[in-house]
Amino acid sequence: MGDNILSLFQLCDSSFPTGAFSHSYGLESYIQEDRVHDQASFLQWLDVYLNEQLIYSDGLASRLVYEALEENNLQKVWKLDCMLTVQNLPRETREGTQRIGERMLKLVESLYDVPVFLEYRERINKKLSFGHPAIVFTMIGHHLGVTKSTTTLYYLYSTISTLVQNAVRAIPLGQTAGQKTIQQFQVPLAKATEKIQSLDEDDFGIVSPGLELSQMKHERVNIRIFMS
Amino acid sequence: MEDWTGILRLDTEVRSGKTVARNVYFQGAYKVMRPIYHDESGQVCYYILNPGGGYLDGDSYKMQITLDKQAQLTLTTQSATKIYKTPHTLAYQETVMDLKEGSYLEYIPDPIIGYRDARYKQKTNIHMEKGAALFYSDIITPGWSPSGERFSYNTLQLINEIYMDNELAVYDHVKLNPATKNMDGLGQMEGFSHLGSLIVIGEKTDSNLIDKVYQAIHKDSTEFKIGLSELPIPGFTLRVLANSTQTIEKIVADCQRIINEEWLNKTPSFLRKY
Numbered sequence: 001m002g003d004n005i006l007s008l009f010q011l012c013d014s015s016f017p018t019g020a021f022s023h024s025y026g027l028e029s030y031i032q033e034d035r036v037h038d039q040a041s042f043l044q045w046l047d048v049y050l051n052e053q054l055i056y057s058d059g060l061a062s063r064l065v066y067e068a069l070e071e072n073n074l075q076k077v078w079k080l081d082c083m084l085t086v087q088n089l090p091r092e093t094r095e096g097t098q099r100i101g102e103r104m105l106k107l108v109e110s111l112y113d114v115p116v117f118l119e120y121r122e123r124i125n126k127k128l129s130f131g132h133p134a135i136v137f138t139m140i141g142h143h144l145g146v147t148k149s150t151t152t153l154y155y156l157y158s159t160i161s162t163l164v165q166n167a168v169r170a171i172p173l174g175q176t177a178g179q180k181t182i183q184q185f186q187v188p189l190a191k192a193t194e195k196i197q198s199l200d201e202d203d204f205g206i207v208s209p210g211l212e213l214s215q216m217k218h219e220r221v222n223i224r225i226f227m228s
Numbered sequence: 229m230e231d232w233t234g235i236l237r238l239d240t241e242v243r244s245g246k247t248v249a250r251n252v253y254f255q256g257a258y259k260v261m262r263p264i265y266h267d268e269s270g271q272v273c274y275y276i277l278n279p280g281g282g283y284l285d286g287d288s289y290k291m292q293i294t295l296d297k298q299a300q301l302t303l304t305t306q307s308a309t310k311i312y313k314t315p316h317t318l319a320y321q322e323t324v325m326d327l328k329e330g331s332y333l334e335y336i337p338d339p340i341i342g343y344r345d346a347r348y349k350q351k352t353n354i355h356m357e358k359g360a361a362l363f364y365s366d367i368i369t370p371g372w373s374p375s376g377e378r379f380s381y382n383t384l385q386l387i388n389e390i391y392m393d394n395e396l397a398v399y400d401h402v403k404l405n406p407a408t409k410n411m412d413g414l415g416q417m418e419g420f421s422h423l424g425s426l427i428v429i430g431e432k433t434d435s436n437l438i439d440k441v442y443q444a445i446h447k448d449s450t451e452f453k454i455g456l457s458e459l460p461i462p463g464f465t466l467r468v469l470a471n472s473t474q475t476i477e478k479i480v481a482d483c484q485r486i487i488n489e490e491w492l493n494k495t496p497s498f499l500r501k502y
Contacts, residue, residue, distance in 0.1 A: 030414075035414065041414075044413075044414050045414055045415065048413065048414055048415035048416070049415065052409075052415055052416070053415075056401075082395075082396055083396065083399055085460065086396055086397055086398055086399045086460060087399040087400070087401065089398070089400065089457055089459070089465050090455070090457045091457045091458045091459075092457075094460065203403075204401070205399050205400075206401050206402070206403045207401065207402065208415045208416055209402065209404075209416065209417060209418075209423050209467060209469060210414065210415040210416050210417065210418040210469070211415040212455065212467060213453060213454070213455035213467050213469060214415075214455070215455070215457075216455025216456060216457040216467065217453075217454075217455050219456075219457060220442070220446075220456075
């Protein structure tokens with residue numbers, strides 16, 4: 001198990017080149033409006049992003065994909081790939097996430113020889129599927145025999161730590177403030193993972209109006225350092 | 229669920245250039261008024277009524293609407309959908325709409341008002357064939373509360389699923405839950421009380437149209453905030469945060485005017501209700 005955990009760590013590393021560092025998921029709109037300007041206001045944003053958006057989309061999907069893989073129900077996995085994409089109404093975050101998913105898939109394909117990746121790749125090439133990082137990540141976690149909730153936790157961690165790195169550059173925050181944020185987020189991440197286990201499938205895709213609006217607004221931002 | 233509080237079924241088709249009802253059926257606390265033709269285009273307009281005056285504990289409503297090839301229908305309500313206290317079972321509405329090739333549906337209901345301790349869930353499934361077009365709007369507002377509280381309802385939940393040729397193309401899930409959330413907080417309603425949503429789908433959508441809509445409705449204002457984005461299929465979605473129904477209705481009307489001019493080559497009529 002120890003070796004496998006390290007294998008999953010590799011995907012959590014912010015140097016794992018998926019392109020996630022060029023996306024702010026609406027954070028940049030808040031920074032430009034000066035509503036996020038320091039560590040405290042960033043923590044507030046991060047908390048809402050995790051608990052009001054991420055758990056209902058990527059988080060819940062990760063759990064459901066893992067369960068579907070255990071039942072060898074690939075149809076369900078492809079359905080979740082579609083739902084994850086079409087529930088993402090802001091175009092930049094939808095297309096950005098899709099690109100990250102594709103790049104992540106390409107990378108793990110060269111690292112692991114797992115048949116399901118090949119199938120996912122073929123479906124994407126034929127435009128039957130979109131590609132999503134939460135699905136690729138969960139496939140790896142499942143393949144490595146890492147438990148369901150640990151896989152979800154690590155996925156959330158990798159997303160949050162990349163966002164913190166982005167905030168450090170964009171707000172900007174000091175490196176120490178960034179690390180403090182990641183440390184302070186350990187409990188919220190564990191709680192979010194726990195909550196995901198108890199969510200109902202009907203909770204899928206709930207969005208918080210302000211967050212979504214800021215992601216849509218980003219498309220009309222002229223000067224930007226992030227693609228979403 | 230067999231015991232619906234209200235059932236409405238409306239099937240429309242085109243007969244000699246005019247959209248007419250092939251079948252109208254309603255039962256219980258749903259009713260439609262006589263069809264109205266606002267102009268010479270043949271597009272028909274139906275007003276839905278809720279004679280009961282509001283949704284109460286455990287009420288459930290079912291609506292089924294179909295548009296045959298080339299049919300053009302405007303569907304609206306006569307007044308707001310009021311959701312009252314639901315101590316035991318939430319109020320529920322289920323809508324299924326079928327749009328055949330070349331048809332056009334405008335669904336512009338009055339706002340949903342959530343009063344104290346109201347819990348409401350609405351599920352809308354729209355099935356479109358390629359070449360069909362849709363203009364869908366909804367507005368969620370808090371009801372007046374004697375204590376002056378801004379959000380006294382418990383939960384208002386709206387789920388929209390839109391299928392294009394049987395493939396899920398849009399999944400829109402809004403769940404406002406003031407009972408457990410701080411609505412004024414960052415990322416939530418951010419100081420606003422009303423949320424408006426618009427989904428427009430049609431093959432003629434391109435980035436020029438979306439820019440035109442944005443230019444028409446965008447304003448640096450403290451009265452409202454908008455977000456506008458292109459869908460994965462030709463179309464766009466709009467969210468509006470505001471503090472009054474009128475503000476959102478005006479933005480929706482501006483969008484409707486542009487879509488009507490661009491797609492139908494006409495100007496929409498004002499939906500007189502009072």
